[in-house]
Amino acid sequence: MKKQIICINWGTKYGPRFINRLYAMVARNITPPFSFTCFTDNADGLRPEIDCQPLPPLDVTMPVNTKGIWPKARLWGPTLGTLTGPVLFLDLDLVITGNLDDFFTFGDPDQVVLARNPAKPFERLGQTSVFRFPVGKLLPLQEKFRADPQAVADEYRFEQRFVTRNAPGGIDLFPKAWVRHFRYQCMHGFPLNWFLTPRLPKGCKIVIFPGGLHPEHAIRGGWHGREGISLWQHIKGVRQRNHAQGSAWRYLRHFIRPTSWVEDHWRE
Structure with missing residues (x-):
């Protein structure tokens, strides 16, 4: 079939x-x-x-x-x-x-x-x-x-x-293992997300990116809208965040380390 x-x-x-x-x-x-x-x-x-x-x-x-x-x-x-x-x-x-x-x-x-x-x-x-x-x-x-x-x-x-x-x-x-949510199930919780690269869970066949976060954001790391910035730049940027980026807590805990396995799969 x-x-x-x-x-x-x-x-x-x-x-x-x-x-x-x-x-x-x-x-x-x-x-x-x-x-x-x-x-x-x-x-x-x-x-x-x-x-x-x-x-x-x-x-x-x-x-x-x-x-x-x-x-x-x-x-x-x-x-x-x-x-x-x-x-x-x-x-x-x-x-x-x-x-x-x-x-x-x-x-x-x-x-x-x-x-x-x-x-x-x-x-x-x-x-x-x-x-x-x-x-x-x-x-x-x-x-x-x-x-x-x-x-x-x-x-x-x-x-x-x-x-x-x-x-x-x-x-x-x-089955739960087949489809994983990048932000909830691949990224480490705060503050580990500052130091550990998001993981690809065992048995995962598809990683989804709801909520406006896209694979290219994960590849470059940083913050959605400020991709590619370092952790130090991210921390310094908490005062310059715009209204759409939410509270300081939300901003800080959503930092992403560059994720090479996403780049390995998300390609032509």
Whole structure:
């Protein structure tokens, strides 16, 4: 059976650099045959091996002032381009560190299966940075979202909570070791993060980067927005931080030492 990988891209935040690297990481870490489909509004600069298809239509006004990535709801329709059957969705800014084959054989092929969300340890919450679903299975979710997008976003806040709680037949979760959150599960806690390089946990196949932190930030180290600075520069910069960088405590504890294993994997 062909393994079907999908991703989605709109606007200019990511683009060819992220999409091409994601394809290359997939190709290095999967047993053929496989397909890689990018649903996008701009295919310029993408590798010829990538199957570029138009963004699935969703004629609604997307929610505002919510943190969820609600345009992913485009993928929940009755059809998905030319694809049928189970597909594995991958965020554009993740890093693949191990073989992906097991993501296609785990559990029931008709089940919706998500990565585990470590940000909410007391809630059985999936993470849609990595999730598998059969094309058309999530149509009831899209219909509910289309009826009142803002109300759905206000109630669930994140699209992964909406999927977790409403997927037909319920959801399953991939084994914890397979997908790790860079900031929560690879970085060392404060103040060890000042002196120890983030680790790649044993058995990890994918490292996700939610919350605005990208692989290139981890490669250069420092602080998001001040990449490449030394620890001493980081400490001195606490007084010059802007409002968006939060409290002094948040600023200090998020320092990252340059992480070479991310660079080893996040490449074409």
